[in-house]
Amino acid sequence: MDNNGEPRGPSRLLFAAMLILACIILIGMSATGFIGPIEDIISIPLSAAESLLGGVVGAVQDLGGGVSEQSDPQLRAYVQELEIALAHYQAESFRDREIVQMYERLTDLLDYQTTLDGAQFVIAEVVDRDTSGFVQTIAINRGVRDGIAEGMPVVTEKGLVGQVVRVSAIASRVLLITDRGSAVAARLQSSRVEGVVEGQGIDTLNLVWLPVNVEIAPGDFVLTSGIGYNYPYGLEIGRVANVRLTESGLFQEAEVLSRVDFDRLEQVMVITSFQPVDLSQLEITPIAP
Amino acid sequence: MTTLYLAFFILPALAVLQATVIGAVQWLGSGPEIVYVVVICWAMVVNPVEGMAWGLLGGAALDLLSGMPVGTTSLAYVIAAFGAGLLQDLIFQSVVILPMLVGAVGTALSHVVILIVLTFGLGYDIPVEESLATITLPAVFYNTVLIFFLFPVIRRVHRRLYADQRR
Numbered sequence: 001m002d003n004n005g006e007p008r009g010p011s012r013l014l015f016a017a018m019l020i021l022a023c024i025i026l027i028g029m030s031a032t033g034f035i036g037p038i039e040d041i042i043s044i045p046l047s048a049a050e051s052l053l054g055g056v057v058g059a060v061q062d063l064g065g066g067v068s069e070q071s072d073p074q075l076r077a078y079v080q081e082l083e084i085a086l087a088h089y090q091a092e093s094f095r096d097r098e099i100v101q102m103y104e105r106l107t108d109l110l111d112y113q114t115t116l117d118g119a120q121f122v123i124a125e126v127v128d129r130d131t132s133g134f135v136q137t138i139a140i141n142r143g144v145r146d147g148i149a150e151g152m153p154v155v156t157e158k159g160l161v162g163q164v165v166r167v168s169a170i171a172s173r174v175l176l177i178t179d180r181g182s183a184v185a186a187r188l189q190s191s192r193v194e195g196v197v198e199g200q201g202i203d204t205l206n207l208v209w210l211p212v213n214v215e216i217a218p219g220d221f222v223l224t225s226g227i228g229y230n231y232p233y234g235l236e237i238g239r240v241a242n243v244r245l246t247e248s249g250l251f252q253e254a255e256v257l258s259r260v261d262f263d264r265l266e267q268v269m270v271i272t273s274f275q276p277v278d279l280s281q282l283e284i285t286p287i288a289p
Numbered sequence: 290m291t292t293l294y295l296a297f298f299i300l301p302a303l304a305v306l307q308a309t310v311i312g313a314v315q316w317l318g319s320g321p322e323i324v325y326v327v328v329i330c331w332a333m334v335v336n337p338v339e340g341m342a343w344g345l346l347g348g349a350a351l352d353l354l355s356g357m358p359v360g361t362t363s364l365a366y367v368i369a370a371f372g373a374g375l376l377q378d379l380i381f382q383s384v385v386i387l388p389m390l391v392g393a394v395g396t397a398l399s400h401v402v403i404l405i406v407l408t409f410g411l412g413y414d415i416p417v418e419e420s421l422a423t424i425t426l427p428a429v430f431y432n433t434v435l436i437f438f439l440f441p442v443i444r445r446v447h448r449r450l451y452a453d454q455r456r
Contacts, residue, residue: 012338016371019341023367026349026360031411035359043353046301050354053309128308130355133319133424134407134415137356165356173356180414201416 040144040168047127047171051141054127105267108157119232120273122146124154126265127171136179136201138162138265143170151230151276154268158259159236160184160224161268163276172270177237178203178262186237187225191216194225195254197237203262205238210252216243222256229277295450296343303327304350319427321435322396324351328366329373329395330436330443333388337374344370361406365399372398392436393429400425 029035109123124146128139142148144167154161154174162182166173177184182199186207195210207222220240226233238258246253303324311320324347332340344366352359373391380387404420407413 012371012374015338016341016367019345019367020364023345023348023360023364027358027364027406027410030352030358030360039353039359046305046350046353049302049305050308053305057309128354129312130357132351132355132357132362132403134403134420135356135413139354175356180416201419 043168044170047139047141047143047168050139051125051127051171055125102267109267109269119271121269122148122272123267123269124148124172125267135181136176136199136262137165138174138176138268140172140174140268140270141170142270143168143172145169147272148172148270149272149275153224153231153235153271153274155235155271156260156265156268158261159238160231160258161260161262161265163231164270174268176262177205177258184231184237185225185227186222188216188240189221189223191220194227197222197256203258204241205256205258207240207254207256208246208251210243210254212245212250212252214252216240216252216254218242222254231276232271232274293339293342296346299327300324300343300347301350304347304354307351308354319424319431321431322428323435324348325366325369325396325399326392326432326435326439327443328370329392330388330440331447332370332373333377333391333440334444334447337370337377340370340373341367357403357407358411361403362399364406365402368402369395369399388436388440389433393433396429396432397425400428 026035030039106123109121122142124140124142126138127141130137138161140154148164148167150164150167152164154164160177162174162176162179164172165175175182176199177197178199178201180199180201184197185194186197187194188207188210191214193210193214193216195207198206198208200206210216218240222237222240224231224233224235224237236259238256241255241257243252243254245251307323311323328340328344328347331343345363348361348363348366349359351362355362373395376391376394377387380390400421404415404417408415408417
């Protein structure tokens with residue numbers, strides 16, 4: 001025992017081993033979705049607090065700097081008066097600017113909606129970005145209550161953003177297409193060649209598995225192909241920046257630039273009318289002769 | 290374990306702070322990890338056992354707010370808190386240097402644990418060397434600096450709590 005009356009030596013080691021074992025079991029259950037409902041319940045107050053504080057942080061970030069303080073004591077009172085007035089007008093101006101910007105963003109989103117016939121959307125605010133740096137995800141303030149389900153595509157008027165990977169009652173987690181674990185079946189608009197757009201952990205994407213006998217021009221639009229039924233057909237992913245041969249020389253791959261600024265996402269749209277289908281259930285197993 | 294109840298209030302609040310305020314002020318691809326720093330400070334000021342319990346709770350709160358499977362960060366923080374206890378036992382205690390050393394080593398250790406779980410355990414495709422260079426190295430610096438300031442504060446808080454309990 002140490003001076004706080006807590007265990008040392010073997011007892012401490014035993015406690016650590018128990019906690020490590022508990023963590024490993026927890027990871028296994030969480031990764032397989034076994035404790036998903038419990039996670040959802042615990043996430044509700046955390047997501048609500050995160051949403052609230054995230055909004056405040058966003059507002060403060062947009063507000064910018066303040067007014068420098070006067071050092072002359074004779075002018076201090078006057079300066080303070082001006083500071084209060086300035087802060088008041090800054091707050092008003094900031095609010096007006098926010099309303100204008102939000103109006104413009106929502107108008108863009110609504111215009112985009114009209115280009116996708118029949119699709120239903122839910123507009124959501126981005127309330128968090130993954131801060132670990134190891135995975136590229138965002139959290140949005142819409143969940144099961146708003147009709148969001150796992151696998152639904154997330155877009156902005158500038159193109160595909162990602163896919164919902166976890167849903168709670170009031171919030172959802174979206175895996176961005178820039179994440180290294182993301183793969184989107186894609187098609188080049190002009191040549192109709194199909195490939196897969198993979199995330200690289202940075203803003204640029206990589207279009208792979210392109211046949212070598214096809215000429216691919218920089219600037220060509222890359223769209224979702226709908227193959228595999230993980231994403232609907234025809235969503236813009238980006239444009240080809242440059243093309244190169246793979247090391248093996250068997251395929252071409254292209255760097256794709258998205259118009260979406262993944263670091264500055266504020267509002268996104270979840271396509272609620274699309275749900276991915278697990279096509280592996282339809283696979284035919286060969287019958288032995 | 291008398292102050293463990295504090296963890297249920299403080300750590301989720303700090304996790305929300307980490308995911309919002311601190312997450313918004315990242316530099317060079319990374320930022321300070323306040324939950325980790327508090328866990329390590331608690332492990333050194335109070336004892337590693339309580340630090341490990343705090344690590345489990347704080348890590349779980351962070352995992353719930355991020356896209357990672359629950360338990361990933363907990364595992365990293367439990368191991369880091371255990372390591373903090375070991376280092377504290379092995380090294381002659383210096384008021385300033387030891388917490389900073391433990392903070393730096395523990396940050397690297399916790400990131401390595403997270404990378405091992407994500408890549409080898411769960412099959413994520415993460416470039417290990419690049420992640421260590423762009424995420425872990427800045428985090429080691431930020432956490433070391435944060436511990437320098439936060440360690441005396443936590444020690445004072447604990448002394449006050451401990452004094453209250455003895456009355």
